[in-house]
Structure formats: structure tokens, C-alpha cells
Amino acid sequence: MISIRRAKLKDIPTIMQFMEDHWLHGYALANNRAFFEWQFVHDGKVNIWIGIDDEIGKLYAIQSFIVYRYVDNPDLSGSVWLAIKSPDPTLAFNIQDALWQEMKPRTVPSPGLRPDAVKAFSLLGHTITKMDHYYRLADIENYKIALIKEKNIPPATNTGYCLAPIYTLEEVKNIIPERQLIESTPSKDYEYIQWRYFNHPIFEYEIWKITNPDSVAEGVLITRNEQANGAKSCKIVDFYGNPKLLGKITYALDCIIDDRHYEYIDIYSYGIPTDIYESAGLTMCDASSPNIIPNYFQPYSPQNSDIMLVKPDLPDTILFRGDSDQDKPRLLE
16 A cells, blocks of 8 residues: 655665666766755655555655755745656655645745646646746857857946855855845745755855945855866856846856856846846847757756746745756766
8 A cells, every 4th residue: 555654764775766767867866875865854854755655665656855944834846756657646746745734835936847747737727937048158169068050149248246256154144144035935044055055965066246346245146067078168056136136247257258268158047037137148048049058968968948847826936047956966977
């Protein structure tokens, strides 16, 4: 008989093997226990609900999730949601319901829906939307990562806003009040920032302060490099501050592109007015765009990718590719 329950530490090897067998062969979360525990274990509790026949030890479904702040009624983001054929055709939804009933989340924005999840949520009456994808090209002759048919690099005005690296959470605290993080949607705190970006067990993130013309820091930008075909690109992964700041840093981004020899810098977001990007000289990209700005690098996949999600139920939701698990190691290297 299938039981639905929160996973225990003893279930982790079974869950990892389930991911390896049914999600993605070579999947990093299925082959690196330390990474798995960093992602899903907090204070001895596993942030995964499972549908399992405990008598025979057969796992049929999992719903993993990420907690933005460990409080009552937290904001969550779904992660790996997977079910195989079982005696219960509604098992995937039943484990999700069990999770919601116990955790009682305020909201669950979950970017990164696979096509089967898009279909499932659509059938349940949810509105499906996608993140906006914008990029800024380097002015070079040959692109080895991006595939460029229509080269367009609008001029960037030097607004006096600059980017400078920061290295500790204390520096973040001096720029972004924790109350601002808590009152955002999703609601986060300093513990989340420390865990997500400073303590990542595999990826190395760069954290930047955004300073105004008077050299006062007003925001925080988080980026990560990607490499393929002997070239480099840069992903903007997350941002904290007034969204209007994103429209003032194009010249500073161009300086980083030149200094680091990036082919491009790109950003995925939801809830940021698109005119902020377009007025700043960034170019929109989606699955139908003539230029290809790859999102996946494990392995390198030269295609445009839309990041799909259920339309958030709270109107002030702002998301970036660092939310949920959209910026994660995919394959074990």
C-alpha cells in the first residue's frame, strides 16, 4: 500500500536513485549526497514529500521544495516533482496536497515547470506564464556560445552607477535591510542569502554592490560565469534593491563584459517591468527569437529556453533565475 509522508534521512539513497533512474541520468542531485543534503535537508528534516510502498521499499513519487524563510506559513518554491506509474493515478497531486496541508505556505512561486507539469497545472485551471529573458551582447566579431543572426547593441549611457565586488554577508547587510527581504515576495532573510549564494557547495557566485554616482551602495547583484566552446558568458542570477536600478547599470555591465571577455550577459526575471530592460539597451529573447542565447550548459545546449511557471497568486512577486532551483548543477562533473 502506498503511503504519503515526509521523507526521512534514511530515505535519501532511495530518493537519489529514483532521480537518477527517472529524472536525469547523471543528475548532480542524484550522485552527490553532500549537494543533495545542502539542497533539501534543514535541521535534520528533509524537504521532500514522497509516495512510497514501505512494505517493499518502492518509491513512486516525490515532491521536493525549497524554503525561502523558515517561519510559519513560509514562502516555498517547488523543485523536483516526479511520479511514475502507480496504483494511484493521482499520486503526484496527492503528495503535493499533503505537503501544502502540513507546511501551509503563503505562496509557492515555482519557475521551471517541465512540459508535463505545464500540462498538469493547465488542466487544473492555473494560468501559465513565463519569465522574461533579456541580454546584452559583447561587440565582437565571432560568437562561440550565442548564435547571432541579428546583432543589435544599443548605445548605453554612463549613468554614474557602478558595480564593485563584495565578499561577505555583512556587506550585504549594510546595503539591504533584512526587513526589506522579509517584506518581499517571496519572503527571504539573511539566512537564505548566506545559504543560497555564499555557501553553495558547487557553484561560485559573484556578489556585486550597485553604487550610485555618489558612491553609495543601493543594491546587490549576483552573477555566475558559464563556459562553452572556449568562450565565456555571464548569468545574472539574482538581484536585491529597487528594480529601477537594473535600468541604470548597462554601462557598468558593458565594462564587465569587456574586462572579462564575456560574449554576453543575460537575465531571466518575472515581475520586473520590461521597459526597464528595453530602455536600458537590453534585448528581449524567447523561444522564437532569431538569436540564440543559451540557458543550459550541462551539457551546452544551443537553443533558446523559456522558463515557465504558474502565474503567482501574489501581485508583488518578483523572481529571478536564482529562485527555485533554476540555477543549479545539472550533471555531475
